[in-house]
Amino acid sequence: MIDASGDESPVDAVVVGAGFAGLYMVHRLRDHLGLSVRGIEAAEGVGGTWYWNRYPGARCDIESQLYCYSFSRELEQEWDWSERFPAQPEVLRYLNHVAERFDLKRSFTFGTRVVGADLDETSDTWLVRTDRGERLRARFLVAATGNLSAGRVPDFPGRENFRGHTYFTGDWPHQPVDFSGRRVALIGTGSTGVQLVPHVARQAAALTVFQRTPAYACPLGNRPIDAGTMARIKADYPAIRQREWDFPGGVIFDDVRPSALAESAEERQRFYEQKWQAGGMNLWLGSYEDILLDERANETVAGFVRDKIRSRVDDPDTAEKLTPRGYPFGAKRQTLEDGYYEAFNQPHVELVDVKATPIECITPDGIRTADRHHPVDDIIFATGFDAFTGALYRMNIRGRGGRLLSDHWAAGPRPYLGLNTSGFPNLFFITGPLSPSVLFNMPRAIEQHCDWIADCIAWLQAHDYQAIEAEPDAEADWVDHVREVADATLLPQADSWYLGANVPGKPRVFMVYLGGCANYKRICDDVAADHYRGLRLI
Numbered sequence: 105m106i107d108a109s110g111d112e113s114p115v116d117a118v119v120v121g122a123g124f125a126g127l128y129m130v131h132r133l134r135d136h137l138g139l140s141v142r143g144i145e146a147a148e149g150v151g152g153t154w155y156w157n158r159y160p161g162a163r164c165d166i167e168s169q170l171y172c173y174s175f176s177r178e179l180e181q182e183w184d185w186s187e188r189f190p191a192q193p194e195v196l197r198y199l200n201h202v203a204e205r206f207d208l209k210r211s212f213t214f215g216t217r218v219v220g221a222d223l224d225e226t227s228d229t230w231l232v233r234t235d236r237g238e239r240l241r242a243r244f245l246v247a248a249t250g251n252l253s254a255g256r257v258p259d260f261p262g263r264e265n266f267r268g269h270t271y272f273t274g275d276w277p278h279q280p281v282d283f284s285g286r287r288v289a290l291i292g293t294g295s296t297g298v299q300l301v302p303h304v305a306r307q308a309a310a311l312t313v314f315q316r317t318p319a320y321a322c323p324l325g326n327r328p329i330d331a332g333t334m335a336r337i338k339a340d341y342p343a344i345r346q347r348e349w350d351f352p353g354g355v356i357f358d359d360v361r362p363s364a365l366a367e368s369a370e371e372r373q374r375f376y377e378q379k380w381q382a383g384g385m386n387l388w389l390g391s392y393e394d395i396l397l398d399e400r401a402n403e404t405v406a407g408f409v410r411d412k413i414r415s416r417v418d419d420p421d422t423a424e425k426l427t428p429r430g431y432p433f434g435a436k437r438q439t440l441e442d443g444y445y446e447a448f449n450q451p452h453v454e455l456v457d458v459k460a461t462p463i464e465c466i467t468p469d470g471i472r473t474a475d476r477h478h479p480v481d482d483i484i485f486a487t488g489f490d491a492f493t494g495a496l497y498r499m500n501i502r503g504r505g506g507r508l509l510s511d512h513w514a515a516g517p518r519p520y521l522g523l524n525t526s527g528f529p530n531l532f533f534i535t536g537p538l539s540p541s542v543l544f545n546m547p548r549a550i551e552q553h554c555d556w557i558a559d560c561i562a563w564l565q566a567h568d569y570q571a572i573e574a575e576p577d578a579e580a581d582w583v584d585h586v587r588e589v590a591d592a593t594l595l596p597q598a599d600s601w602y603l604g605a606n607v608p609g610k611p612r613v614f615m616v617y618l619g620g621c622a623n624y625k626r627i628c629d630d631v632a633a634d635h636y637r638g639l640r641l642i
């Protein structure tokens with residue numbers, strides 16, 4: 105509730121988060137619009153995802169020339185990428201460089217968490233509270249809090265009694281962890297677990313991987329970028345930036361074909377092999393357009409990947425356990441690997457299928473599954489995130505009538521265009537639920553949202569409006585539209601974090617808009633051009 109005792113620092117805008125989104129949002133609002141802005145960040149530095157996820161093997165899986173900002177030609181020209189897919193330290197260095205180059209750090213308070221935000225309905229301003237006892241009053245509140253920033257370690261019974269070391273990948277120690285001579289358990293085989301396995305296997309005396317759902321992991325195909333290649337990329341940046349918008353996810357591919365079913369089995373096999381060798385997202389988003397739309401088309405590529413897995417794993421029983429079934433290829437976030445399957449060919453690496461033998465509890469010295477006890481010294485939880493809504497709900501945001509955002513979205517998130525929700529005026533979400541977000545190259549999705557929000561605020565000021573707020577009808581229509589588009593694809597068929605399926609009790613709602621980035625941008629631009637159609641101006 106609103107504390108009327110005063111002592112509030114008034115600012116035009118509070119931006120929560122200092123990842124790709126928060127940094128650019130502060131730059132737009134402060135340096136282009138001239139607003140007073142305070143950034144609040146729980147971490148001790150900038151970087152967001154790339155600050156927190158320091159586990160061995162953490163790496164980006166979108167090409168470096170795409171996974172970066174596009175708003176500054178000078179920035180593009182002065183930064184050299186060293187690898188096709190940059191590792192976590194390089195992305196973190198890049199974001200620190202951006203923060204320093206644009207003098208952004210001075211606008212942030214680090215090591216501080218927003219723990220409450222209450223709408224003051226008398227003035228349509230936000231009262232923001234931090235865990236350090238600070239109170240800020242702001243007209244605009246921007247949640248740049250990240251879709252994959254609220255970590256989630258399942259509540260395994262006995263966890264607190266474990267005597268060894270435990271690690272969560274999304275809050276990894278800043279000093280390197282040495283697993284030499286240790287017996288290590290790793291729970292989770294999503295993108296994070298798949299990246300970690302070869303690295304931990306290289307050090308540990310024994311590694312036991314606890315897998316619930318096998319991934320359709322494909323080769324990353326990383327390589328260094330030499331000076332000549334970087335010079336060509338720099339020269340090509342304007343063309344690259346234009347081409348990005350020709351692809352639904354903003355990632356550029358050569359030779360995307362319409363239908364897997366329109367080609368012979370031989371040609372399909374040749375084409376899949378070519379895409380497999382090309383690495384990255386090529387097989388997933390850059391092969392046939394219908395593999396995420398048509399079950400028969402999907403089965404052709406799923407079968408191809410299953411054969412690849414079997415061919416790389418020596419022990420037939422382990423190969424069988426690693427082979428994904430029962431959900432379509434690509435319906436979960438594509439997992440990319442470098443030596444993942446070969447790691448299981450080493451005698452000290454064991455795979456436990458926890459669907460067949462579930463984890464019953466964690467004991468003081470290991471993990472007990474339905475069939476036996478696995479003694480271990482360390483446990484790594486690579487168990488993912490309470491995606492999209494986790495970080496938002498943890499802020500305890502209360503809108504009109506004191507209503508919590510989590511209550512407004514009890515049946516699933518409902519922000520109009522993913523940007524703003526009814527009853528919460530002047531609260532904006534960057535790459536929020538129901539926007540293309542994680543199925544769009546994130547830095548570009550972030551720039552598009554920050555630009556839209558900054559333009560909207562500038563327009564409100566120019567037209568003497570105090571506030572903007574989604575209309576309930578527009579919001580309901582958008583929820584329906586996002587669902588209809590998703591239901592026309594195979595993506596809702598997997599138990600993924602896109603649907604909240606990884607968090608017990610979370611409503612099963614597909615939280616990503618799959619209409620394509622250019623189409624989505626056009627919708628957002630049309631709404632703005634039509635005097636913010638679907639939003640109430642106050």
Ligand code: FAD
Pocket residue numbers: 120121122123124125126144145146147151152153154155157162163164165166171216217218219248249250251252253296495498499534535544545546547550
């Ligand atoms: P984040 O980077 O998550 O930053 C949000 C920040 O908000 C965090 O620093 C957090 O501490 C802060 N915060 C949250 N709540 C509060 C609060 N209440 N108070 C104060 N601060 C708060 N995407 C891709 O497109 N390609 C990739 O290859 C890719 N790789 C990834 C790898 C990993 C391991 C993970 C976890 C995600 C990856 N992603 C990738 C998604 C990635 O999250 C985005 O690309 C991007 O970094 C998101 O930036 P952001 O600023 O929106 O959020």
Ligand code: N01
Pocket residue numbers: 163164165166252258291292293294295296297299314315316317437440458463486487488489542599601606
């Ligand atoms: O998390 P996840 P993540 N018992 O949710 C398992 C991005 N990213 O951190 O699949 C046993 O994908 C869970 O099993 P299941 C990317 O967008 C990118 O790996 O739910 N197991 C799963 O295997 C990615 O999608 C990169 O059955 C349990 C794992 O834990 C997103 O971040 C690298 C369990 C969690 O997988 C999240 O990835 C890293 C339980 N109770 C991350 N609960 C790149 O390569 C969960 N699991 C760029």
